[in-house]
Amino acid sequence: xxxxxxxPIDDAALVHQIVGGSEAALATLYDRYGEAIFASAxxxxxxxxxxxxxxxxxxxxxxxxxxxxxxxxxxxxxxxxAIGRNRAIDRLRAAGRRPRLVSTSSxxxxxxxxxxxxxxxxxxxxxxxxxxxxxxxxxxxxxxxxREAIRSAMTAMPDTExxxxxxxxxxxxxxxxxxxxxAWPLGTVKTRTRRALLHLRxxxxxxxxxxxxxxxxxxxxxxIGQDR
Amino acid sequence: xxxxxxxxxxxxxxVEPGGLDRLVAGDTATAQAVAGHLAGCLSCTAELGRxxxxxxxxxxxxxxxxxxxxxxxxxxxxxxxGVARGAGADVGIGDDESAVSVTTGASPxxxxxxxxxxxxxxxxxxxxxxxxxxAAVAAAVVLSVAATSVIVGGRVDERLASQARTxxxxxxxxxxxxxxxxxxxxxxxxxxxxxxxxxxxxLFSPSTSELVVVAxxxxxxxxxxxxxCWVEQxxxxxxxxxxxxxxxxxxxxxxxxxxxxxxxxxTFGVSLVDLDGVDPDPEPxxxxxx
Numbered sequence: 001x002x003x004x005x006x007x008p009i010d011d012a013a014l015v016h017q018i019v020g021g022s023e024a025a026l027a028t029l030y031d032r033y034g035e036a037i038f039a040s041a042x043x044x045x046x047x048x049x050x051x052x053x054x055x056x057x058x059x060x061x062x063x064x065x066x067x068x069x070x071x072x073x074x075x076x077x078x079x080x081x082a083i084g085r086n087r088a089i090d091r092l093r094a095a096g097r098r099p100r101l102v103s104t105s106s107x108x109x110x111x112x113x114x115x116x117x118x119x120x121x122x123x124x125x126x127x128x129x130x131x132x133x134x135x136x137x138x139x140x141x142x143x144x145x146x147r148e149a150i151r152s153a154m155t156a157m158p159d160t161e162x163x164x165x166x167x168x169x170x171x172x173x174x175x176x177x178x179x180x181x182x183a184w185p186l187g188t189v190k191t192r193t194r195r196a197l198l199h200l201r202x203x204x205x206x207x208x209x210x211x212x213x214x215x216x217x218x219x220x221x222x223x224i225g226q227d228r
Numbered sequence: 229x230x231x232x233x234x235x236x237x238x239x240x241x242x243v244e245p246g247g248l249d250r251l252v253a254g255d256t257a258t259a260q261a262v263a264g265h266l267a268g269c270l271s272c273t274a275e276l277g278r279x280x281x282x283x284x285x286x287x288x289x290x291x292x293x294x295x296x297x298x299x300x301x302x303x304x305x306x307x308x309x310g311v312a313r314g315a316g317a318d319v320g321i322g323d324d325e326s327a328v329s330v331t332t333g334a335s336p337x338x339x340x341x342x343x344x345x346x347x348x349x350x351x352x353x354x355x356x357x358x359x360x361x362x363a364a365v366a367a368a369v370v371l372s373v374a375a376t377s378v379i380v381g382g383r384v385d386e387r388l389a390s391q392a393r394t395x396x397x398x399x400x401x402x403x404x405x406x407x408x409x410x411x412x413x414x415x416x417x418x419x420x421x422x423x424x425x426x427x428x429x430x431l432f433s434p435s436t437s438e439l440v441v442v443a444x445x446x447x448x449x450x451x452x453x454x455x456x457c458w459v460e461q462x463x464x465x466x467x468x469x470x471x472x473x474x475x476x477x478x479x480x481x482x483x484x485x486x487x488x489x490x491x492x493x494x495t496f497g498v499s500l501v502d503l504d505g506v507d508p509d510p511e512p513x514x515x516x517x518x
Contacts, residue, residue, distance in 0.1 A: 018313070019313070020313065021313030022313075023303065023306075023307070026303065026306065027299070027303060030299055030302060030303070031299075034294065034298070034299060034302065035293070035294055038292065038293075038294040038298070039292035042291060042292045043292070048291060051294075052294070052295070052298055052301075055294065055298060055302055056298075056301065056302045056305045056306075059302050059303075059305075059306060060302075060305055060306050060309060060310055063306045063310040063311070063313075064310055064311045146285060147285075147288075147289050150285065150286055150289040150290075151289060151293070154290070154293070159483075159485060165243065165286075165290065166290060166293070168243040168244070169243065169286060169287045169290035169291060170290055170291055170293070170295075172245040174244050174245075175240065175243075175244065180470065181469070181470070182469055182470075183454075183456055183467055183468075183469045183470040190240055193239075193240060193243055194236065194239050194240065197239055197242065197243060197282075197283075197286075198239075200282070200286050201278075201279075201282050204282055204285070207278060207281060208278060208281050208282035208285065209278070209282075210275075210278075
């Protein structure tokens with residue numbers, strides 16, 4: 001995340017620039033909070049398409065109503081998440097669905113501490129279920145660390161590997177469908193899928209990582225066939 | 229089945245939706261062989277458990293990662309539908325009335341102000357240029373939807389589903405177009421075909437490597453063949469991807485590493501290729517160059 005996250009002065013200054021018409025300020029705030037709002041909307045709706053619309057509508061609301069933001073009344077993160085949650089619920093109601101029950105622990109973003117998460121959740125009304133089995137601080141930190149490790153590994157891996165793993169996990173495409181979509185040979189897709197999965201598991205380590213003696217990345221062929 | 233083959237099967241199944249469950253259920257010859265190996269191998273069984281835990285966690289995180297183009301689409305949405313803001317802005321949003329009419333079908337935001345500066349003017353010019361292009365695509369799709377609508381026979385659900393797919397395709401193309409045209413280095417290539425009625429257009433940004441190509445007049449490929457888009461530089465042709473079809477529209481949208489930082493001359497084209505063919509550079513049915 002960008003610098004200044006959680007600093008209301010920095011955020012407030014950027015909102016003031018938006019009032020003056022600065023798209024750059026809006027883009028900076030998107031970089032700070034866009035991903036977290038998308039993740040919250042995903043957790044609430046279990047629908048990536050709705051989550052995308054929620055993000056767009058949230059930042060459109062920020063642009064259109066920037067004058068209404070009051071830093072003294074609460075953080076920008078809480079304000080944006082409240083807008084996002086309302087938009088998500090509107091969408092769900094329109095589709096005749098109910099919001100998912102979300103525990104306080106799972107509504108806390110990776111880079112938030114529990115207090116920040118709770119503040120944001122309370123402001124947005126997102127706390128609709130108390131955790132019957134509250135996650136210990138150690139477990140919460142570990143879970144956040146694992147999620148961050150996955151994100152970092154995905155960022156660091158080659159484009160070709162990230163593409164196949166995201167198509168598989170985000171769009172639920174089979175390897176044959178990925179090969180069809182990208183016009184890559186099926187063997188190439190399989191090789192890149194295995195390399196990507198191995199990269200991610202190595203980043204996770206522990207009970208998620210590959211066992212000793214697992215195929216080494218260097219032993220896997222880079223491609224099978226041509227990419228056309 | 230040995231350890232390596234079993235683990236390869238497990239890894240490939242782990243990223244397929246429900247893949248591990250299907251594999252362990254043993255309803256195919258491969259699955260039965262895997263199940264048979266797992267029954268007598270503690271280490272591979274342990275590996276299955278580790279893969280299940282890892283895959284569940286990775287899927288959860290991956291699904292919460294927004295698509296790479298959402299940032300640009302969000303800014304484009306604000307640019308198209310946001311209220312006009314004051315002078316002194318680096319780039320004004322909400323001053324492009326034509327964009328509003330295309331992306332939302334609504335009238336311009338209340339109180340919209342004139343263009344605020346040269347940067348906005350450039351953005352506006354780019355948007356207008358692209359909007360004509362999008363409108364042409366939309367017209368083709370609307371025509372094809374209308375054509376579908378007059379089909380008789382009572383297959384209403386099928387027809388509605390087809391129209392929904394067509395509208396989805398147009399939305400995808402339109403979103404990509406708005407994102408690409410918001411880039412300062414947007415390039416456009418007209419594609420022409422040898423046969424009458426066959427035409428296409430291509431937009432891309434060398435800085436973001438995002439590309440969208442659309443074509444009208446292409447007939448769906450026969451079995452065993454498909455249309456593929458490509459880019460050729462210095463005599464070397466690189467594949468872009470397989471063209472998708474939706475009613476009268478053929479299109480491809482996405483990132484292309486081959487065009488990142490593209491300078492100088494390049495040729496783009498679409499060719500009909502045999503799926504089992506050996507010709508590395510089949511003749512184009514559509515072609516255009518920079």
